[in-house]
Amino acid sequence: MKLRGVELRRISMPLVSPFRTSFGTQTGRDILILKAVTDDAEGWGECVAMTDPLYSSEYADSQADVLRRFLLPKLASAEGRDAVARSGAAAVAGLLHPFKGHRMAKAAVEMAVLDAELRALGRSFGRELGAVADRVPSGVSVGIHDTVPHLLEVVEGYLDAGYMRIKLKIEPGWDLVPVAAVRERFGADVPLQVDANTAYTLRDARHLARLDEFDLLLIEQPLEEEDVLGHAELARRMATPICLDESIVSAQTAAAAITLGACQIINIKPGRVGGYLEARKIHDLAAAHGLAVWCGGMLETGIGRAANVALAALPGFTLPGDVSASDRFYKTDITEPIVIEDGHIAVPTGPGLGVTPIPDLLDAVTTSTEWIAF
Numbered sequence: 001m002k003l004r005g006v007e008l009r010r011i012s013m014p015l016v017s018p019f020r021t022s023f024g025t026q027t028g029r030d031i032l033i034l035k036a037v038t039d040d041a042e043g044w045g046e047c048v049a050m051t052d053p054l055y056s057s058e059y060a061d062s063q064a065d066v067l068r069r070f071l072l073p074k075l076a077s078a079e080g081r082d083a084v085a086r087s088g089a090a091a092v093a094g095l096l097h098p099f100k101g102h103r104m105a106k107a108a109v110e111m112a113v114l115d116a117e118l119r120a121l122g123r124s125f126g127r128e129l130g131a132v133a134d135r136v137p138s139g140v141s142v143g144i145h146d147t148v149p150h151l152l153e154v155v156e157g158y159l160d161a162g163y164m165r166i167k168l169k170i171e172p173g174w175d176l177v178p179v180a181a182v183r184e185r186f187g188a189d190v191p192l193q194v195d196a197n198t199a200y201t202l203r204d205a206r207h208l209a210r211l212d213e214f215d216l217l218l219i220e221q222p223l224e225e226e227d228v229l230g231h232a233e234l235a236r237r238m239a240t241p242i243c244l245d246e247s248i249v250s251a252q253t254a255a256a257a258i259t260l261g262a263c264q265i266i267n268i269k270p271g272r273v274g275g276y277l278e279a280r281k282i283h284d285l286a287a288a289h290g291l292a293v294w295c296g297g298m299l300e301t302g303i304g305r306a307a308n309v310a311l312a313a314l315p316g317f318t319l320p321g322d323v324s325a326s327d328r329f330y331k332t333d334i335t336e337p338i339v340i341e342d343g344h345i346a347v348p349t350g351p352g353l354g355v356t357p358i359p360d361l362l363d364a365v366t367t368s369t370e371w372i373a374f
């Protein structure tokens, strides 16, 4: 496969409603979209970095910069062109390994190269990754709200839309009360979990253990990203399974966290771990240890969303993911909208991602484009 160049495009999309988490409130999404142009096909990649480094150290401008100055020139080099010609997307992670971190940028470019390669082969992401289902159950992530009644209204709307699992964002001062209210209103059978996005410390262990009475599926990333030992200690002090998100940045860190007892479940996000191929490795590792995994979300457009749905169809993804329909976050997506039907989302079957940006819709949200020729 001969890479001719990559287009870097920034798009700006308003959210249908403010999305508040323990690290801030988002009202819009500023997204870096990549288009890899090869002799045989074009491939699309989505960088999940936020505008500000509040979820991880990456932020959109930093990922555009590291792509422009380091990652793309490496792929454009004689070594890079030769390796990609020989091995396609499988060569990308190894070529980029010398550059530390910036996994969201690496994930985006590997995804674009993989999409081009698969479109040329007429093979879907699902088939390539090992999907075993043609639809996946969809969960939904619910932000922090200003009042409990408002939260309950929003949760009711998602349950009516058919979502199979509710995830509540929590932070100190907004945890036991909203969880109790949702249980009280919607009953004990609704699959329910919480996500703290690192907002607590081990000093909150006794308080967090009070969540055990609500029979939650899991508590996601209660402590800060690097506090692996803290999560292992917390796991010994509460019954609710610990799920890690921000802490798991590779198969290697997943192996360490599992062995240390820091997590019993993993939220897999391809952008966070450096790509869909690394994501599959983490899936395989977790399965070998008997751990359930599920697919997390980063408010992706239909491009990243389609790829995530394909990943979520792998056998070890036994818990509903934050895959959600396009309209959970966006009034208008840049692709055909991803929709929820009977609580599930269909795995795209077309070549590559199986979805393609609609030019007029993409142009309407584009704030800049830049062509990097190889």
Ligand SMILES: CC(=O)N[C@@H](Cc1ccc2ccccc2c1)C(=O)O
Binding pocket: 019, 021, 026, 029, 048, 049, 050, 055, 141, 195, 197, 245, 296, 297, 298, 299, 322
């Ligand atoms: C669906 C969900 O809860 N995602 C992240 C948090 C998150 C929240 C807000 C975001 C805004 C812009 C980009 C990424 C974002 C990720 C999580 O699981 O921890």
Ligand SMILES: [Mg+2]
Binding pocket: 195, 197, 220, 221, 245, 246, 267, 296
């Ligand atoms: Mg999370």
